[in-house]
Amino acid sequence: MKVDIQSLGTFNQLAHEGAQQATASMAQMTGIDAAVDVTKITLVDRDDIGEHLDDRNFVGVQFDFEGELSGQTALVMDQSCSETLTDALLPGDSAADMAESGVKEIGNIMMSGFIDGWADYLETTIDHSPPTYIEGIGRDVIPDSKTVEGDDDSADQLFVFKSQIEWLEESVDFYIYMLPDYDSLTDLMMTHADTAGDAIPIDKLQVFNRMTERGTEKAADNVSMMTGIETEAEVSQISFARIEDVPKQIGNAQYVGTVVEFTGLPSGFLLVLFDEQSAKNVAEALMPTDVDSDELTDQHTAAIEELGNIMTSGFVDGWANVLETSVDHTPPRLVHDMGQAILDPLAAQVGQHQEHAFIIDSRMQTDDIEFEAEIHALPNEQELREALDELMVERAEETEADPDELFQ
Amino acid sequence: MKVYNGSEQTDASTTERIKVGIAEYDVSTNGAVLTTSGLGSCIGVAVRDEAVGASGLVHVMLPAADEVDGGNPAKFADTGVETLVAEMERVGADRADMIAKIAGGSDMLDFSKDGSGIGARNADVVKETLEEMDIPVVNEDVGGDHGRSLRFEGSSGDLVVKSANMDSRRL
Amino acid sequence: MPEVLIADDSEFMRNLLREILEEDHQIIDEVENGVEAVEAYKENNPDLVMMDIVMPIRDGIEATDEIKSTDPSANVIMCTSVGQEEKMKEAVKAGADGYITKPFQKPSVMEAIEDVVPS
Numbered sequence: 001m002k003v004d005i006q007s008l009g010t011f012n013q014l015a016h017e018g019a020q021q022a023t024a025s026m027a028q029m030t031g032i033d034a035a036v037d038v039t040k041i042t043l044v045d046r047d048d049i050g051e052h053l054d055d056r057n058f059v060g061v062q063f064d065f066e067g068e069l070s071g072q073t074a075l076v077m078d079q080s081c082s083e084t085l086t087d088a089l090l091p092g093d094s095a096a097d098m099a100e101s102g103v104k105e106i107g108n109i110m111m112s113g114f115i116d117g118w119a120d121y122l123e124t125t126i127d128h129s130p131p132t133y134i135e136g137i138g139r140d141v142i143p144d145s146k147t148v149e150g151d152d153d154s155a156d157q158l159f160v161f162k163s164q165i166e167w168l169e170e171s172v173d174f175y176i177y178m179l180p181d182y183d184s185l186t187d188l189m190m191t192h193a194d195t196a197g198d199a200i201p202i203d204k205l206q207v208f209n210r211m212t213e214r215g216t217e218k219a220a221d222n223v224s225m226m227t228g229i230e231t232e233a234e235v236s237q238i239s240f241a242r243i244e245d246v247p248k249q250i251g252n253a254q255y256v257g258t259v260v261e262f263t264g265l266p267s268g269f270l271l272v273l274f275d276e277q278s279a280k281n282v283a284e285a286l287m288p289t290d291v292d293s294d295e296l297t298d299q300h301t302a303a304i305e306e307l308g309n310i311m312t313s314g315f316v317d318g319w320a321n322v323l324e325t326s327v328d329h330t331p332p333r334l335v336h337d338m339g340q341a342i343l344d345p346l347a348a349q350v351g352q353h354q355e356h357a358f359i360i361d362s363r364m365q366t367d368d369i370e371f372e373a374e375i376h377a378l379p380n381e382q383e384l385r386e387a388l389d390e391l392m393v394e395r396a397e398e399t400e401a402d403p404d405e406l407f408q
Numbered sequence: 409m410k411v412y413n414g415s416e417q418t419d420a421s422t423t424e425r426i427k428v429g430i431a432e433y434d435v436s437t438n439g440a441v442l443t444t445s446g447l448g449s450c451i452g453v454a455v456r457d458e459a460v461g462a463s464g465l466v467h468v469m470l471p472a473a474d475e476v477d478g479g480n481p482a483k484f485a486d487t488g489v490e491t492l493v494a495e496m497e498r499v500g501a502d503r504a505d506m507i508a509k510i511a512g513g514s515d516m517l518d519f520s521k522d523g524s525g526i527g528a529r530n531a532d533v534v535k536e537t538l539e540e541m542d543i544p545v546v547n548e549d550v551g552g553d554h555g556r557s558l559r560f561e562g563s564s565g566d567l568v569v570k571s572a573n574m575d576s577r578r579l
Numbered sequence: 580m581p582e583v584l585i586a587d588d589s590e591f592m593r594n595l596l597r598e599i600l601e602e603d604h605q606i607i608d609e610v611e612n613g614v615e616a617v618e619a620y621k622e623n624n625p626d627l628v629m630m631d632i633v634m635p636i637r638d639g640i641e642a643t644d645e646i647k648s649t650d651p652s653a654n655v656i657m658c659t660s661v662g663q664e665e666k667m668k669e670a671v672k673a674g675a676d677g678y679i680t681k682p683f684q685k686p687s688v689m690e691a692i693e694d695v696v697p698s
Contacts, residue, residue, distance in 0.1 A: 309633070317662040345525075346517060349518075407677050
């Protein structure tokens with residue numbers, strides 16, 4: 001099952017334009033200035049959809065759609081965002097009473113705009129059900145895509161189109177999700193695939209995702225072992241986005257971490273990043289003596305550098321072992337800067353050869369102390385494609401090598 | 409790609425703030441503040457025509473459009489500057505009166521082995537393109553190994569450069 | 580006490596190894612890359628080298644290869660975060676005597692050393 005990169009790009013663009021259309025409708029109705037920040041396609045575990053939504057109350061609207069493409073779509077916003085919207089829509093009125101119907105109406109108009117673009121491009125009609133009001137804490141608000149009848153585990157992972165919408169005046173969380181049924185989307189992508197030259201075996205992306213998950217677990221184990229802090233791998237996913245949207249994958253807060261360039265199949269860049277507080281906490285857990293400083297000292301950064309090195313190896317070793325190849329990487333370079341500024345030189349270097357990029361994102365965290373780490377990999381697209389071609393599905397679990405078998 | 413144009417609806421009481429994303433540009437004639445954040449090897453090019461009070465900002469990512477396929481002119485240093493200047497002219501600015509200030513183009517995380525990093529090449533192409541158009545670069549803060557965020561004030565024409573762990577500079 | 584050379588670009592790791600080893604070993608030198616490792620080996624002729632793989636200038640596998648080709652009796656234990664089978668095979672080919680993956684705990688380091696240079 002192969003899909004060419006161009007059609008992935010086209011589908012991403014459709015989702016982006018649909019989201020822009022939807023956002024423009026909203027701006028027109030409410031007078032609120034907003035813009036679509038990022039649109040990306042992500043292959044993710046069903047359980048992890050919407051994982052970035054924190055434990056706040058979210059509301060929204062969802063639809064089922066069917067036709068040449070079928071699935072579900074949802075518009076999701078945090079509570080304060082919905083209040084602002086309904087206020088803008090029904091000024092002076094008892095907005096609270098009208099909140100639900102206000103959100104529903106905005107959602108209805110926005111989502112029609114979103115779906116229409118797809119129908120036009122596909123030269124078909126896509127029908128959608130009436131909107132349903134949804135409400136929930138964090139990711140619970142997101143509808144689960146329908147489970148396929150008599151399904152095997154292949155649909156445990158889904159392609160999700162996610163657009164993040166940004167308001168100019170306020171910091172609010174506002175998203176458009178599209179969750180097509182896996183088979184419906186892949187059938188459609190294959191129909192629209194025109195060349196075999198740059199085709200990517202998308203079924204193997206799922207295997208690759210599993211491999212990444214093992215890599216993240218290994219990296220998390222390494223952190224636990226070094227620091228004594230029980231660390232859990234949280235999410236592993238692979239996304240596809242325009243190269244200029246890649247730096248936006250990381251927030252613009254300050255991050256501390258390491259970056260390496262890796263060579264082999266595939267080549268690319270790998271980042272291990274901690275927010276400043278996490279960096280400080282994990283470094284202190286590593287250091288033999290107590291440090292009395294609120295700032296990040298050289299001792300902290302030396303510890304972070306080595307931790308980044310070991311997490312990097314934990315992460316890429318699995319790829320090498322599954323692919324029966326070796327992946328070399330440069331010594332880690334320590335970074336401490338704005339998140340986006342860290343990623344943009346890497347995206348630019350990759351962007352010299354490609355218009356879109358795959359981004360592999362993983363996250364780990366712990367309940368013990370305030371600690372969260374992110375791993376991001378930015379592989380060369382063509383080489384990732386070759387690696388996937390080489391990837392033997394049955395080796396997917398062979399991520400660990402045992403030196404004792406070789407050194408006797 | 410121009411994502412939105414806030415200049416259509418202006419609230420006279422507050423200074424409008426326009427956010428320019430990566431590979432985007434925007435132009436204002438009403439003294440708005442144009443901002444862009446998280447520049448690594450990317451470059452922010454701020455162009456101003458004092459006489460008509462027009463300001464524009466573009467956030468470019470790669471040196472030259474002909475090196476890569478891809479339709480978005482604002483992504484590249486050469487076509488990005490050209491597009492911004494054309495848009496400035498469209499709102500009434502005169503190329504002969506334009507001046508430019510640039511910031512960004514850091515060499516952080518440059519893994520290239522030949523030493524010609526993207527940040528430096530971005531800066532070269534931006535300057536060459538501006539020179540071909542006879543637009544002088546009156547001030548700049550480029551290179552180094554740190555990220556930057558920019559705030560281009562339409563009222564004064566000042567370009568404020570903020571870096572992590574450093575005091576901000578006003579160009 | 581056996582004399583040990585530590586080659587690792589991370590100061591943090593060198594400190595950690597030193598703490599583990601210094602009770603029963605004499606650390607004769609600590610270096611940060613493969614070139615320095617080869618020089619320090621020639622100069623000091625230690626009983627054991629603890630060698631990182633990913634290092635600037637010259638990596639640990641190349642350095643091991645050179646040390647072992649000039650002195651086949653040298654004892655080199657790779658001490659690395661890399662856990663790739665192909666890399667381990669390269670290390671075997673270069674003549675490495677043992678392989679410890681980071682992060683490690685003291686007992687596994689002591690065990691690997693005991694296998695290579697029995698006390």
